[in-house]
Amino acid sequence: MPNWYGIEGIGFEWRGHWNEPLLHYKGQTFYTCDIEDALYENYVEGGGNPDNHDEWESYVMDNAVNYLD
16 A cells, blocks of 8 residues: 555555545544645645645645644
8 A cells, every 4th residue: 555645654545536545544544535634724724825736745744644643
């Protein structure tokens, strides 16, 4: 299973075009959209630029593990 955004320990499970992808972390399973939406809200509220994709990716890589813990 590939790592989500290249983050070690967060597995990404693609389940086809008609199903929401899943994330697997420490024995827990999450819908990808739930985690991305929460992180995105924190990113924008913290002053992140919604138009800067590279900044967003860096934010996810830097904050996803702490959020899931």
